[in-house]
Amino acid sequence: MKALPIEWVLPALRTALDGGGNAVLIASPGAGKTTRVPLALKDSQWLQGRKIVMLEPRRLAARAAAAYMAGELGEKVGETVGYRVKHDTKVGPSTVVEVVTEGVLTRMLQRDPSLEDVGLVIFDEFHERNLHADTGLALCLQAQELFRPDLRLLAMSATMEGEAVAELLGGAPVLTAPGRMFPVETIYADKRPERPLEEEAARTIRRALAEHEGDVLVFLPGAAEIRRVMDKLEPDEGLCVQPLYGQLTQREQDEALRPARDGRRKVVLATSIAETSLTVEGVRIVIDSGWMRVPRFSPRTGMTRLETVRVARSSADQRRGRAGRTAPGVCYRMWTEAEDALLEDRAKPEILEADLAPLMLELAVWGVRDPSELKWLDAPPAASVSQAKELLRSLDAIDDEGACTAHGRQMAELGVHPRLAHMMLRGAESGLAGLACDLAALLSERDVLRFERGFADADLSLRLDAAFGYGALAAPGAAADEAACRRVRQDSRELRRSLSARDTPEQAGGKAQAGLLLAFAYPDRIARRRPDGRYLLAGGRGAAFGTRQRLSGCEWIVVAELDDAGADGRILLAAELAEADLPQAFAGRVTAEESVCWDRETGSVRAVRRQRLGAILIREEPVRAPDPDRQLEALLAGIREEGLDILPWTAATRQWRQRLAFLHRIDPESWPDGSDEALLGSLEQWLGPHVAGFRSRSDLQRLRMGEVLETWLSWEQRRAFDELAPTHIRVPSGSRIAVDYSDPAAPVLAVRLQELFGLHDTPRLANGRVPVVIHLLSPAGRPVQVTSDLRSFWRTGYFEVKKDLKGRYPKHYWPDDPLEAVATNRVRPKP
Incomplete structure (x- = not known):
C-alpha cells in the first residue's frame, strides 16, 4: 500500500480507541480516512473477534470503498472486507470489515440491540448529517450505555465541526489529519447565467475541454438535467459521456468511475452522489452547477417533495476537491464570485427538515416513545415528531400511548416508508401482495416516465404499464425510462421476497385495485371531485390537476404526490379509487354523524345524516324526526345567529x-x-x-x-x-299619557303644558324613587321645555314660556297662576 496522509494520525487514533473510548477524526479530502482507517483497526485486540461496521451515506460509495479495501488486501469483496446495501450484500464468514448504508445499521440494531458481534461502528462522512446517520448514532450511544460499554464509536469527516460531535460522544478526543490535495484553480462565472442550466453546463464543458487537460466531472441537480446535458453533448465526437446517479444499475455506476477504455476524454455527469468518498479516475476538471436536489418535508401538507436548492459552501468545497485527488486540477463554478459569498456555510441536518415517520417507527420498535430519551446532535423538531406520531397511529403502527404494535413491527421489518409498508401488509391480507409490492417500488423511486416539457400525466397506472407491463403504455408525449424501470422491477422483486416469508393469500393480477392499495398508504389523501373540477382531500387540503388529464373526470382518486403551492396543490401522481371500496376497506375511518343545525338560507332547523371520510362528505340524507332536544338547541342557536x-x-x-x-x-x-x-x-x-x-x-x-x-x-x-313601571300616567287634565322607557336611566313623560296646570310636583315611578323627565309640549305638540322639577318650572320658567306661547297661540288658555289654574286638554277649559 502507498503511504497516505492519514497514516500520520493512525497511532493516536489507535491509542484513543485502545483506551475503550470513542473518537472523532477530521481528515481533509484525499487523506485516505475511508479506506485506511478500517484496515488499520481490523486487527485491534479490543475487537476480540468482533467486526468493524462502517456507515456510508451512499450505496455507490459503500461498494467502492469495500472494493478498494479488498483490492488493497489482494482479496475479493466478501472475504475480509464486505458490504451490505439495499438489495445487495457481499459478506462471508471471514468478513471483519462491513461497509453498510441507508437503514442497514438500523436494521442490525433492531435485530440485536447490543450489537454483540460488532466492536466498532464508524460513521463516515458524518458531516452530511443524513437522517440514517443521526438515528444510527443515537441508537448506538444508547446501546453503548445500556448493553455494551466496550462498543467503540468513531465519527469521521473532512469538513465536520468536531467539538459538538466529540461532546455528544462523551468528550471524545478530536484527531485531525492533513489531506493530500493537489492545487485546484477556481474559475467563477463572469455574470449570472442567462441560458437554461443544461445549455450553460454544455457550454462550460466545451470551454473546459478546450482550455485544460484531463477528464471532466460535472455536478448537476438530478437525473433529468443529466439527460438533457447528455443530449446536447452527443454530437461531439471524441468524448465518452456517462451519467452517474443513484438510480443507475451497479454496472452503470461502476462504468462511470473507470477511465475511458479507448483513450477518449471522459465527461461524467453526476449528482451529489459523487461529492464524497469517491475518486473518479482521470478527473482533472470539475464543473459545478451550484445546485443540488434534496427532499424537503412540509408539515403543512404532510408530504415530502424534492426541491432544487443552492449547495452549501461545504458541499461546494467537497466538489472542488474532486479535481485535485490525483493531480493539479481546475474547478469551474457556474456562479459569480459575488454569489459565492452568499452561500450558507453548511446545509441543514436532514433531521430538521425530513419526514420523521420512519424515524419515529424505528424508535417505537426500539422501545423509545419520546426522542428526548436519546442523545442527539440536533433534536428532532417537536412539531414534526407530533405529526409523525399522528400518521403512525392512523396506520395502526403505534397505539395511543406511542408503543409499537405488532403491525408496526411488521411494517418496520419491510424497510420502506411506513405508508408503503402498511400498504404492502394490507395488500397481502387482501390477496394483492404482488401489486402492492409493485406500487411500493414505484413510489420509492423517481418517476419511471419521461414527459415532454410542460406536460406530465399524473395517472399512476401509466407507471405500472411502463415498469411492469400491466398494459400497453398509452400516454402521448411519454416514454419509459428503461434504467428506472429496471431498478423498480428489481426493488419489487426484493419486496415480494420480504412478503413471501409471511403466510399471505395468492396475489391477484391486474391494476384495477391500485387505487385501493394506494388509499391504504395515503388515507389522508383520498380525494373527491368538487363541482368545479377541483378535489378535496380527506385531510382537508384542496388539490387540482394542472391540465386536463386522464383522471380529471374521476369522482374519487388517491393522491400519492402533491406539490406544496397555494391553497390547492397541483396533483403530480394519483390513482382512481372506486367508491364501492370505501365502506369495507375503510370502515374504521368512515364516520356517521347526525347534524341538526340552523340553516340561515331557509330560515329553519335542518336535520341531516352524513357519512364522512375525514373532511370529505360521502353522502347526506334528511332526518325527518330529529332528537327534540337537539332540534331545540339548533333553533335557539339560529335565534342567536339571526338576532x-x-x-x-x-x-x-x-x-x-x-x-x-x-x-x-x-x-x-x-x-x-x-x-x-x-x-x-x-x-x-x-x-x-x-x-x-x-x-x-x-x-x-x-x-x-x-x-x-x-x-x-x-x-x-x-x-x-x-x-x-306603569305604561301610562294620568295627568290633571284627565288624559292618560304613555311613559317612554327607551332610556332606562330617565323615563320620559311627553305632555302638553296645559294638561299639567294645578300639578305641583313631578310624577314619580318605582314607588316614588324615580322622577320622570317631563317634556313640556306646545299646543301643537312641539317641545318647549324639559324638566325633572315641575315645581321649580312653575316658579321660574313658566312665565318666559307663557310669553312665547301666548303670542303664538293667543286663543289658548294661559293663566297667570298655573298652580291654581284648571288643567285642560282643549283650547280652553270648559266653563
Whole structure:
C-alpha cells in the first residue's frame, strides 16, 4: 500500500480507541480516512473477534470503498472486507470489515440491540448529517450505555465541526489529519447565467475541454438535467459521456468511475452522489452547477417533495476537491464570485427538515416513545415528531400511548416508508401482495416516465404499464425510462421476497385495485371531485390537476404526490379509487354523524345524516324526526345567529322590555336583565319552554311574546310590575299619557303644558324613587321645555314660556297662576 496522509494520525487514533473510548477524526479530502482507517483497526485486540461496521451515506460509495479495501488486501469483496446495501450484500464468514448504508445499521440494531458481534461502528462522512446517520448514532450511544460499554464509536469527516460531535460522544478526543490535495484553480462565472442550466453546463464543458487537460466531472441537480446535458453533448465526437446517479444499475455506476477504455476524454455527469468518498479516475476538471436536489418535508401538507436548492459552501468545497485527488486540477463554478459569498456555510441536518415517520417507527420498535430519551446532535423538531406520531397511529403502527404494535413491527421489518409498508401488509391480507409490492417500488423511486416539457400525466397506472407491463403504455408525449424501470422491477422483486416469508393469500393480477392499495398508504389523501373540477382531500387540503388529464373526470382518486403551492396543490401522481371500496376497506375511518343545525338560507332547523371520510362528505340524507332536544338547541342557536329581531315583537312587548330594563337598573337584585345580550344568553330559560317542536322562522311567528315575557317573571313580580313601571300616567287634565322607557336611566313623560296646570310636583315611578323627565309640549305638540322639577318650572320658567306661547297661540288658555289654574286638554277649559 502507498503511504497516505492519514497514516500520520493512525497511532493516536489507535491509542484513543485502545483506551475503550470513542473518537472523532477530521481528515481533509484525499487523506485516505475511508479506506485506511478500517484496515488499520481490523486487527485491534479490543475487537476480540468482533467486526468493524462502517456507515456510508451512499450505496455507490459503500461498494467502492469495500472494493478498494479488498483490492488493497489482494482479496475479493466478501472475504475480509464486505458490504451490505439495499438489495445487495457481499459478506462471508471471514468478513471483519462491513461497509453498510441507508437503514442497514438500523436494521442490525433492531435485530440485536447490543450489537454483540460488532466492536466498532464508524460513521463516515458524518458531516452530511443524513437522517440514517443521526438515528444510527443515537441508537448506538444508547446501546453503548445500556448493553455494551466496550462498543467503540468513531465519527469521521473532512469538513465536520468536531467539538459538538466529540461532546455528544462523551468528550471524545478530536484527531485531525492533513489531506493530500493537489492545487485546484477556481474559475467563477463572469455574470449570472442567462441560458437554461443544461445549455450553460454544455457550454462550460466545451470551454473546459478546450482550455485544460484531463477528464471532466460535472455536478448537476438530478437525473433529468443529466439527460438533457447528455443530449446536447452527443454530437461531439471524441468524448465518452456517462451519467452517474443513484438510480443507475451497479454496472452503470461502476462504468462511470473507470477511465475511458479507448483513450477518449471522459465527461461524467453526476449528482451529489459523487461529492464524497469517491475518486473518479482521470478527473482533472470539475464543473459545478451550484445546485443540488434534496427532499424537503412540509408539515403543512404532510408530504415530502424534492426541491432544487443552492449547495452549501461545504458541499461546494467537497466538489472542488474532486479535481485535485490525483493531480493539479481546475474547478469551474457556474456562479459569480459575488454569489459565492452568499452561500450558507453548511446545509441543514436532514433531521430538521425530513419526514420523521420512519424515524419515529424505528424508535417505537426500539422501545423509545419520546426522542428526548436519546442523545442527539440536533433534536428532532417537536412539531414534526407530533405529526409523525399522528400518521403512525392512523396506520395502526403505534397505539395511543406511542408503543409499537405488532403491525408496526411488521411494517418496520419491510424497510420502506411506513405508508408503503402498511400498504404492502394490507395488500397481502387482501390477496394483492404482488401489486402492492409493485406500487411500493414505484413510489420509492423517481418517476419511471419521461414527459415532454410542460406536460406530465399524473395517472399512476401509466407507471405500472411502463415498469411492469400491466398494459400497453398509452400516454402521448411519454416514454419509459428503461434504467428506472429496471431498478423498480428489481426493488419489487426484493419486496415480494420480504412478503413471501409471511403466510399471505395468492396475489391477484391486474391494476384495477391500485387505487385501493394506494388509499391504504395515503388515507389522508383520498380525494373527491368538487363541482368545479377541483378535489378535496380527506385531510382537508384542496388539490387540482394542472391540465386536463386522464383522471380529471374521476369522482374519487388517491393522491400519492402533491406539490406544496397555494391553497390547492397541483396533483403530480394519483390513482382512481372506486367508491364501492370505501365502506369495507375503510370502515374504521368512515364516520356517521347526525347534524341538526340552523340553516340561515331557509330560515329553519335542518336535520341531516352524513357519512364522512375525514373532511370529505360521502353522502347526506334528511332526518325527518330529529332528537327534540337537539332540534331545540339548533333553533335557539339560529335565534342567536339571526338576532332577537327574528321574534314577533310588538310595540307593547318592546315597551315591556324597556320597562323591565328600567326596573333592573334601579334594583338589579330583584329584577332580571332584559337587554339583548342577556336575553340571547338565557334563551333556554325564558324562551325554550315556549318553542318546543318549532323548526322554522314561520313557526316563531306564532309566538305571543307578551305571554312569553310575563311567564319569565314570578307572580309577585308580575303583580308589582305595572305599579312600579306603569305604561301610562294620568295627568290633571284627565288624559292618560304613555311613559317612554327607551332610556332606562330617565323615563320620559311627553305632555302638553296645559294638561299639567294645578300639578305641583313631578310624577314619580318605582314607588316614588324615580322622577320622570317631563317634556313640556306646545299646543301643537312641539317641545318647549324639559324638566325633572315641575315645581321649580312653575316658579321660574313658566312665565318666559307663557310669553312665547301666548303670542303664538293667543286663543289658548294661559293663566297667570298655573298652580291654581284648571288643567285642560282643549283650547280652553270648559266653563
